[in-house]
Amino acid sequence: MQPKTFLVLGGYGNSGLALARLLLRFSDCRLVLAGRNLQRAEAAAAGLNAEFSGMRVKGIRLDATDTAALKPAFAGMDMAVAASSTARCAGAVAAAALEAGSDYLDIQLSSEEKLAALNALRPQILNAGRCFITDGGFHPGLPAVMIRHAAQQFDRLTSANIGSLLKVNWADLHFSEATLREFADEITREIANPRPAIYRDKMWRKAGMFSAKDYPAFDFGTAFGKRRCAPMFLEEMRYLPEMFPALQETAFYVSGFNWFVDGVVFPLLMAGVKIHPQGKFAALGNLLIWGLRRFSKPPYNNILKLEARGEKAGKPAYRELRISHEDGYLLTAAPVAACLLQYLDGTIRQPGLWLMAHLVEPGRLLEDLVRMGISVEWKKGEPAEKRVG
Numbered sequence: 001m002q003p004k005t006f007l008v009l010g011g012y013g014n015s016g017l018a019l020a021r022l023l024l025r026f027s028d029c030r031l032v033l034a035g036r037n038l039q040r041a042e043a044a045a046a047g048l049n050a051e052f053s054g055m056r057v058k059g060i061r062l063d064a065t066d067t068a069a070l071k072p073a074f075a076g077m078d079m080a081v082a083a084s085s086t087a088r089c090a091g092a093v094a095a096a097a098l099e100a101g102s103d104y105l106d107i108q109l110s111s112e113e114k115l116a117a118l119n120a121l122r123p124q125i126l127n128a129g130r131c132f133i134t135d136g137g138f139h140p141g142l143p144a145v146m147i148r149h150a151a152q153q154f155d156r157l158t159s160a161n162i163g164s165l166l167k168v169n170w171a172d173l174h175f176s177e178a179t180l181r182e183f184a185d186e187i188t189r190e191i192a193n194p195r196p197a198i199y200r201d202k203m204w205r206k207a208g209m210f211s212a213k214d215y216p217a218f219d220f221g222t223a224f225g226k227r228r229c230a231p232m233f234l235e236e237m238r239y240l241p242e243m244f245p246a247l248q249e250t251a252f253y254v255s256g257f258n259w260f261v262d263g264v265v266f267p268l269l270m271a272g273v274k275i276h277p278q279g280k281f282a283a284l285g286n287l288l289i290w291g292l293r294r295f296s297k298p299p300y301n302n303i304l305k306l307e308a309r310g311e312k313a314g315k316p317a318y319r320e321l322r323i324s325h326e327d328g329y330l331l332t333a334a335p336v337a338a339c340l341l342q343y344l345d346g347t348i349r350q351p352g353l354w355l356m357a358h359l360v361e362p363g364r365l366l367e368d369l370v371r372m373g374i375s376v377e378w379k380k381g382e383p384a385e386k387r388v389g
């Protein structure tokens with residue numbers, strides 16, 4: 001069979017390049033790395049061609065906002081992969097992929113706008129028999145995979161909460177300006193208009209500002225200890241109560257960044273949003289980025305920790321699943337590469353629009369994460385000291 005070819009938008013960015021490297025290492029696919037800087041795309045392709053045999057990579061210039069250029073660039077590609085900070089262009093990128101006859105995957109957090117744009121294409125995607133995958137990566141991407149996998153170890157899964165810790169050395173990271181802007185916009189939007197992120201008492205609800213229960217602490221182990229976390233909406237979590245009807249409680253939580261961002265920037269943003277609900281807050285976005293760079297301190301790590309409770313053989317049961325890696329971009333790219341391995345061998349290539357976390361086979365994905373160098377650890381039995389909250 002002919003090797004498949006993927007065009008990776010943002011292919012020389014942090015996540016895109018990590019993904020490219022994993023795909024070249026674990027599959028025979030060919031890649032086109034694309035972004036707005038031809039020199040960087042060609043240099044990244046040359047670097048990968050020197051590292052992996054077969055001259056399988058080329059670099060091109062492609063701007064996701066240039067809708068006329070997308071379709072010709074996607075022609076002949078098996079899949080367009082959006083690893084670029086272009087969530088606002090998701091509809092245009094997906095439509096161009098559809099017109100060009102290629103499949104699609106993105107790793108961008110689903111805003112309501114992104115979901116609406118992709119959902120609008122759903123009938124055409126199905127008609128054309130294309131496989132479109134959204135919300136790939138670490139988060140979004142892994143939380144519902146972890147819960148789907150853990151559920152297999154219970155007769156009844158009743159509670160599944162995930163805490164995430166992102167301790168990154170922001171000062172050493174180099175992003176596209178577009179990425180910083182997108183990140184600041186995402187945070188501002190979630191603060192201005194939080195989506196219902198906690199499933200409890202048979203309904204999804206927003207966190208109460210003063211409810212300690214809605215801001216539980218997760219123990220992230222040596223070096224980090226217990227950290228109080230805030231709920232964050234992820235589209236992939238929304239369908240879990242339908243999949244596991246015994247589920248009484250589920251949510252995805254994120255720990256804070258550092259004292260300055262959590263204690264100064266977020267309260268300012270919240271106050272700003274209250275006074276000016278339609279405000280843009282670009283200056284606070286800049287302060288957020290400055291605060292991340294200035295005040296993030298070691299130790300660094302990226303951790304997802306699932307605490308699952310339920311019943312097994314008529315007895316209460318507890319499982320912990322912890323997935324971590326110090327390199328947040330490897331942790332972002334590895335689930336996508338593992339998903340694409342399942343796509344490449346045809347296991348999950350089905351027509352439709354799918355959330356990555358719902359489409360993949362969870363056990364195999366976790367095994368592939370381990371092969372790619374990610375730490376995946378299980379623990380049975382309730383901890384001596386229960387989660388505070």
Ligand SMILES: NC(=O)c1ccc[n+]([C@@H]2O[C@H](COP(=O)([O-])OP(=O)(O)OC[C@H]3O[C@@H](n4cnc5c(N)ncnc54)[C@H](OP(=O)(O)O)[C@@H]3O)[C@@H](O)[C@H]2O)c1
Binds near residue numbers: 036063135137182
């Ligand atoms: N799901 C997850 O777990 C997860 C984790 C991390 C990041 N992400 C998402 O992944 C995306 C990339 O993040 P990153 O940290 O890898 O950022 P990054 O290192 O800054 O890379 C972004 C890439 O996108 C390209 N790009 C930006 N605007 C573009 C445009 N209009 N057309 C074509 N290419 C464009 C950039 O190149 P040029 O600027 O040169 O064009 C760059 O190559 C973001 O949306 C981020 O939110 C998801």
